[in-house]
Amino acid sequence: MSGAVGQPLLDLLRCPTCGGPYQRHGDRLQCACGIVVAVRSGIPRFVDDDGYVKSFSFEWQKHARTQLDSASAVARSERDFQSRLDRPLEWLNGKLVLDAGCGMGRYAEVAARYGATVVGLDFSFAIDVARANLSGWPNVQLVQADLTRPPFARETFDLVYSFGVLHHTPNAEQSFLAAADLVKPGGVMAMFVYSSYNKAFVYSSDFWRRLTTKLPYQLLYWLCGASVPLYYLYSLPVIGLIGKSCLPISMESDWRWRWLDTFDWYSPRFQSKHTHAEVASWFLRAGFDQLFIGPGEVTMLGVRGSDQ
Ligand SMILES: C[S@@+](CC[C@H](N)C(=O)[O-])C[C@H]1O[C@@H](n2cnc3c(N)ncnc32)[C@H](O)[C@@H]1O
């Protein structure tokens, strides 16, 4: 990834307002309709700031490399990606892929390692963290944009994946349809969103979130640090069950992941939960079939019919 917008990315970009291509204009991009897009650190910025995803700008700056495979002893992101793809990761080789809501870039790194040409898109300033993490991969390009107004033409990508993102938008179904529309006929969409099945968990965490989403991020972050010792208490038989129901925390065994995931749960402004039936209906409505249900939460993949 270089400091300028490379030609391969420029060729893919389309104005979200009129659909036209961009030309370089000094250090910015300009569309024929007159809209100008700022470019900072080589990343086109299709949003003015980080809008409703400020908690993620904070989170991924704090935990820039916690979940990055290349910075860890275990290839957890690769393993999770594999479990959601329903085909060997080698399938990624030569594919044009969109990581919709790439965060600090952990899954983009996996796709790049397996030979895909990857575009990472994120609304938050996590995109700058992704840039630092992925600077060694010439096959990765990044854009800061809202996935509901994507700067790409319909039916552009062989694979669009969106892991843990759509439930953090104001309307997960609308966001899904916007992302799914970017998949080529015969291409693949893979995603996961939170599930709504565990009612006790949903009820108590929604109760706490009414307070936690109003706290300053730094204060909330330190409060979430309580998850580090609480984990040991919550690992006990009866008291653990009560604790997990009354004040849920992440039960990740790695304490940094636990702290990060607890903050990730209690901080975002939007957080919706869904069922498999609901998500399957989104896929079918967008013209996808061959649905595959992956492990954990509501994890699903579909193949876009070629008659779209
Ligand atoms: C929980 S993080 C997941 C990041 C990454 N997919 C991962 O699993 O590490 C959710 C990400 O979605 C991004 N996001 C939320 N709403 C978005 C939107 N409308 N457009 C683009 N990105 C969005 C946030 O900025 C954040 O980085």
Ligand SMILES: [Zn+2]
């Ligand atoms: Zn335009």
